[in-house]
Amino acid sequence: MSFNKLPLEPLYEKIEELKPKFIERLSKAVSIKSVSGDESLRPNVVEMSAFLVNELTNLGFEDIQLKDLGIQPPPVNDPELRLPPIVLGRYGNDSKKKTVLVYGHYDVQPASKEDGWSTEPFELVQVEDILYGRGSTDDKGPVMGWLNVIQAHRELGWELPVNLLVCFEGMEESGSLGLDDLIAKEAKNYFKNVDTVCISDNYWLGTTKPVLTYGLRGCNYYQIAINGPGADLHSGVFGGCVAEPMTDLIKIMSQLVDGKGKILIPGVYDMVAPVTEEENSLYDDIDFSVEELNAASGSNTALHQTKQDILKHRWRFPSLSLHGIEGAFSGGGAKTVIPAKVIGKFSIRTVPDIDSGKLDELVINYINKLFKDLSSPNTIKAELIHDGNYWVSNPFNDSFTAALYATQHVWNMKPDFTREGGSIPITLTFEQQLGTDVLLLPMGRGDDGAHSINEKLNIPNYINGCKTLGSYLHYYGKFESNK
Amino acid sequence: MSFNKLPLEPLYEKIEELKPKFIERLSKAVSIKSVSGDESLRPNVVEMSAFLVNELTNLGFEDIQLKDLGIQPPPVNDPELRLPPIVLGRYGNDSKKKTVLVYGHYDVQPASKEDGWSTEPFELVQVEDILYGRGSTDDKGPVMGWLNVIQAHRELGWELPVNLLVCFEGMEESGSLGLDDLIAKEAKNYFKNVDTVCISDNYWLGTTKPVLTYGLRGCNYYQIAINGPGADLHSGVFGGCVAEPMTDLIKIMSQLVDGKGKILIPGVYDMVAPVTEEENSLYDDIDFSVEELNAASGSNTALHQTKQDILKHRWRFPSLSLHGIEGAFSGGGAKTVIPAKVIGKFSIRTVPDIDSGKLDELVINYINKLFKDLSSPNTIKAELIHDGNYWVSNPFNDSFTAALYATQHVWNMKPDFTREGGSIPITLTFEQQLGTDVLLLPMGRGDDGAHSINEKLNIPNYINGCKTLGSYLHYYGKFESNK
Ligand SMILES: [Zn+2]
Ligand SMILES: [Zn+2]
Ligand SMILES: [Zn+2]
Ligand SMILES: [Zn+2]
Helix, strand or coil: CCCCCCCCHHHHHHHHHHHHHHHHHHHHHHHCCCECCCHHHHHHHHHHHHHHHHHHHHCCCEEEEEECCCECCCCCCCCCCECCCEEEEEECCCCCCCEEEEEEECCECCCCHHHCCCCCCCCCEEECCEEECCCCCCCHHHHHHHHHHHHHHHHHCCCCCCEEEEEEECCHHHCCCCHHHHHHHHCCCCCCCCCEEEECCCECCCCCCCEEEEEECEEEEEEEEEECCCCCEEHHHHCCCECCHHHHHHHHHCCCECCCCCECCCCCHHHCCCCCHHHHHHCCCCCCCHHHHHHHHCCCCECCCCHHHHHHHHHCCCEEEEEEEECCECCCCCCCEECCEEEEEEEEEECCCCCHHHHHHHHHHHHHHHHHHHCCCCEEEEEEEEEECCEECCCCCHHHHHHHHHHHHHHCCCCEEEEECCCCHHHHHHHHHHCCEEEECCCECCCCCCCCCCCEEEHHHHHHHHHHHHHHHHHHHHCCCCC | CCCCCCCCHHHHHHHHHHHHHHHHHHHHHHHCCCECCCHHHHHHHHHHHHHHHHHHHHCCCEEEEEECCCECCCCCCCCCCECCCEEEEEECCCCCCCEEEEEEECCECCCCHHHCCCCCCCCCEEECCEEECCCCCCCHHHHHHHHHHHHHHHHHCCCCCCEEEEEEECCHHHCCCCHHHHHHHHCCCCCCCCCEEEECCCECCCCCCCEEEEEECEEEEEEEEEECCCCCEEHHHHCCCECCHHHHHHHHHCCCECCCCCECCCCCHHHCCCCCHHHHHHCCCCCCCHHHHHHHHCCCCECCCCHHHHHHHHHCCCEEEEEEEECCECCCCCCCEECCEEEEEEEEEECCCCCHHHHHHHHHHHHHHHHHHHCCCCEEEEEEEEEECCEECCCCCHHHHHHHHHHHHHHCCCCEEEEECCCCHHHHHHHHHHCCEEEECCCECCCCCCCCCCCEEEHHHHHHHHHHHHHHHHHHHHCCCCC
């Protein structure tokens, strides 16, 4: 199917007409302090789920379910604390139509005026064409976006071109506790006819050009524990007399990555899929520059100077970061301690075709060999403490193509096809559990400040975002079913 | 003057007779919670100074002064908090006698039963011939020791062979705030006729043999601050794209010391005074073993296996310890942060003839050169943040010789002449400000646990310690005045 504009102008006009109502809807959502990381605000998170149920009911959703996820596992202050529910809803159930599952989260990051916000964080404040407020872009704006699309269709008297399922969770900012299990359980039940999954919970690369995101790096997080004396020692009494764990750890950590960002663990780069010529050319069109990287990092410390190099190192090459050391002196001032046990922390961002298990083997064996070469009387334990695989989709599948057409139609420009350096673990879970494609279709801009102070969503992004989500459903509905 | 036993048996008998009273005196002192590091206990520290004034008054001391040191400088919770006073007192003022200044401290380390004490820390509990309690050995035992010596002389009707000045401070465990200034101010006043200074605030090397301490290492404490991005970054988004300050810092820290404890900064060892043959032989007699080092460190991580090597590396060779990193991730678990600014901390223990200023130059230049070789876009600032010089005395001077005779007389054995790896800054202050010798004459054993739980003082050490302090005054009084 090639790009032929569908007759969506009435939908766009209706969305423009409803703009005040859509901003009002987002305003109500932002005013609910649904901070999942703050136990004392858990009732507000639950209130937010009730708000969604009410909205879904008014919009004619059916089979609305509040999935209880039970008690929140430790560490918690309140051992009886319940997880907020996952909200499920269905709009349309026509077996001749394809079914799109949309995921979003209704919880937000913490925020308080004292952190440096220019406005009240839990009040949606409009300044010119920008809406400020916690959750405006992450992720209440996109979640309201889906509701807005349904409202516009209803007011137009239009049928939806697909069946729509919604899955909204309330713990995304706190590790998505319970979500994986819920997806596994509902894969053959609530989610059984899903054709594709659309997630709007990431951002444009920059500020002027829409993007579709088809790849994410994975992350393998390691720690190196070195054990020496039975307790912390005084460096005056023991300095020069015992083998200090810090000395061993720093020696090992210094041999993991070089100052240019090159990983020094042999064999890692051998697993990285070569950049094809076709792929290489993808980077040329993308709207990005070293100035944007420097602005984002607040420094002139870029390791690469061309757009192509920067993006490849962010998206499709592995990287290794040294995060810190547990157990060593970490306060201000001077403390003359010889730490007895120190735990170095680092992680490797993974990309195709790095095999996670093989990587662990390379890393652990390399570290153990470095330690052996030190002939230290201390003991070592190097281990993986957390991993999440990379994700890469085919950017030419039906779902991406529908999103491409929708974006072209609404924004009058071709979106950039991007990857991201970080991970969104839920993407992989949906793909694997449902056996479907996943599309990342962001609404907000790269400078929205999702987890920072003065989080915002530009009104053009919110309103054109609604149009894009709606258009995506129409273009996607035109594809032949693959089933 | 060679060792001829003085007729001190009546003094020793009197001290044995007064043993219950001396334990009672120490018991009262321990019951006062004079913890200088806990602002809420400051009234108890002041109470302890009043207790001392009362004791000194009853014992016939004259010219007793409570030296007010003013407001405690920040950081403090209570900006009006006053420092505890320094207690000065004089016993005898005979211009024909020599004058000995004794220093001790009446404040103690914090302690609470919950830390794991077997007994109430602020209650002196006798179990067999051991007295348990916070401050028993550090430093209330030795301070009471000097009072006990005076009491014994008074009850015998003996004149003291020297003039005795006491200087007891209440902030030793909290950086001796105000003490240096007080000593400088009183050098030509209260302390003007002092011939020697005796400090009993360290410990035997082991548990069976008395020691006299004639050397302490110094300590130069450095930090290396590396500055990169404007704020902490997410390793998913920026990993592989920016020069990470942690990578640079770890590279530099890895080149300061090797796994065998050898300092890698060129030129440091060139400044170390060679070990003479005479000095070499001093180590042979000392009662120490690698097993004792291992027991003390709670591990088998000794870098050297012979007594001589261990003691030289503790006492008279420099050492370098990596203490930790400020600004990096230091908690438990996994955090995928790229720290924006990290500050590495390390210190070098110094010995004769290392020049502190020259050492700083070598260290800072070396670090700056290592950083330059990295060609990093980050910025560095390496600096000294604290230093204290080493101290070495002539162990054959009158004061040490008197202490040697006193120890031989009381303990029936020659003490070991030891140094210590750590620093006692006040030693150097007295030596420099008063222009006199300083003697370190410890009372307690190496396993007393000065800053640990279950701090203790063995009764034989307390009682023989009193005899030794008293005998020291008698032997020292026999030397010709040097003035
Ligand atoms: Zn989000
Ligand atoms: Zn978020
Ligand atoms: Zn002390
Ligand atoms: Zn102490």
